[in-house]
Amino acid sequence: MQQAILTVDLGFGDAGKGSIVDYLARRHDAHTVVRYNGGAQAGHRVVTPGAAPQEHVFAQFGSGALAGAATHLSRFMLLDPLAMLVEAQHLCELGAPDPFAHTTIDAGALVITPFQRAANRLKELARGLRQAQSSRAGRHGSCGMGIGETQADFLSFGERVLFAGDLTKPAVLREKLEFLRAVNLAKAPAFPSDLAGSTLIAAEWEMLAAADWADWLLPAYADFTRRAQVVPSAHLHTILQQPGAVIFEGAQGVLLDEWRGFHPHTTWSTTTLANADRLLGEAGYGGRVVRLGITRAYATRHGAGPLVSEDAGLTAALPDAANGFGAWQRDFRVGWLDLVMLRYALDVARPLDALAVTCLDRLIGLPVLRVCDHYCGGGALIQRLTPAPGGRDLDYQAELTRLLMRCQPSLIPVDGAQALLSLVRADLGIPISLVSSGPTAADKQGMGEMW
Incomplete structure (x- = not known):
């Protein structure tokens, strides 16, 4: 049986994509991870399960490498050869086989x-x-x-x-x-x-x-x-003809998309599933396709740009060892789970089959748990943001940015993590098929028949 699992971050990045891809590669014995966007800026942290865990932050190699999956960098990747040599060295120091021996790179990247x-x-x-x-x-x-x-x-x-x-x-x-x-x-x-x-x-x-x-x-x-x-583009067609599972791994998040994100605080990359869909279409892929959206149980972003549900107290309470202050990305900011942003992300990333919710363990011990249900801005109540009708309108996206910078969050209390999951499931109308309460594959729990 052939199966392609397409993963996409529904936030501003840092949703735990590496951890999820590692789990999926192990759970489905995936033969290849295909990187379909972004470049060496990815910071996908994987911690292996077991008594002697190993840790690697994947940038260009696929996050399934420690689970035994090969990597293919599609033509939509931006390749940094010098950074990739450094990354390969660290993987070898962990005792992994030479990752280049199990990696192919599209000549058009x-x-x-x-x-x-x-x-x-x-x-x-x-x-x-x-x-x-x-x-x-x-x-x-x-x-x-x-x-x-x-x-x-x-x-x-x-x-x-x-x-x-x-x-x-x-x-x-x-x-x-x-x-x-x-x-x-x-x-x-x-x-x-x-x-x-x-x-x-x-x-x-x-x-x-x-x-x-x-x-x-x-x-x-x-x-x-x-x-x-380095291989021709048609090599991916050969990979996709193999039996078994292929994981498509994205970088960054839908809310940073070059056309759908909040201009100018965006990336020069398509972060929706459009590139993955195009690669499958070009290959005439006929296997099963599962489209999985990933979100943390709370909102995060690096550096400048809108984060309406941001809370300084929550930022202090949930420090992230893998996402501190950086000279370029600047501060790592934290807010409450934002349903307005998730609704928008879902609208621009549709269709999705299921959700994965990560970092549930980080909520344990918080004295109160809240969710942002809507915004108040300019005297109006805002429950949804309408995507640009034409799809490629930076003036429209910049106006959305200005609107968001004037908004205040309306927060509602929720009684624990399970209540949060139920709220998300009901509000977005999509099943939650995977939850994560820690960094390793052993900390993941599949829900329903999908996994």
Whole structure:
């Protein structure tokens, strides 16, 4: 029997996707995990069950690797070869087999270069500086990994940017790297002389301006190509023809989607299931397809942007060791479970077959448990946000952002975790097929016949 399980985060990311994918890979003995969006910014934490647990935060390899599943990076992934080499090293230190031996990479995947990452970071630093000096809009929120600049370069220059398939062509590789360095040098913002020497700014400018970049970058990419398996797009069709289960693993969350998220606090990536659906359609996949939405039992987000149900006391009560303050993503913020956001996420990610609710254990011991049922904003009661009718309207999304920044949450009490689950199930009209009360696969409980 063939089965494809498509996973999607219904929040702003950090819903526990890695933990869920690891569980699904073990439960269904999945042969492959397919990454269908995002890039090296993923932080999917997996802790293995047993007396001697191992822990790895997956970024580019599929989160089923410690469960024995192979990885395929689709053409919708943004590849960072240098970061992937570091990640592979940690997996090997855990005693896992060489992950590159069980990984294939679509030749059409975009490659993030150090130049695009540096330009990304300099732009975000400049936004923060403008915010500190005036009332102008500040940081958009960034992972600092070069995702946006890589996508922007592709939209501007098409085939002149770097793809995974170019890494094995030395002359093409060097020409494209020289081009991208020049492009990103031109895009990088200037800073006042009294700030240009700061540690963060100077480090990124040094990356862009260093004349000896080829001396270290080309050998590093050569090391990567000796280990990596770059394949044509049709290779995924072969994977999907195999019997057994395939897990499609997403990155970030629906509320950060480039077109459906709350502009400008979004990612340059499609975070709905659209890419996964397209890959299955291109392969003529005829197996069973299950579409699983994932949410924490409370709301979270990194850095700037709306989080209507945010609660400073809850943020202090629920610190997350895997999601602290970061130089680029900034603060990790926590709020009560937000049904308005979940309704919106469901509308833009439909259809879904089931939900997985994670981090139920984090609610134990809270003196009170609440859920945000609606917002109050501009004298109106808001229970639903209407998605943009055309689907690609950034002005509409920006107006939603401005609305959300003016809203206040209306909170209702719930009597424990089971009551919360019942409320979510009834409100969204979708069965909850999986709940998680801890980091390992042993902490997961399947509900109903699906699992």
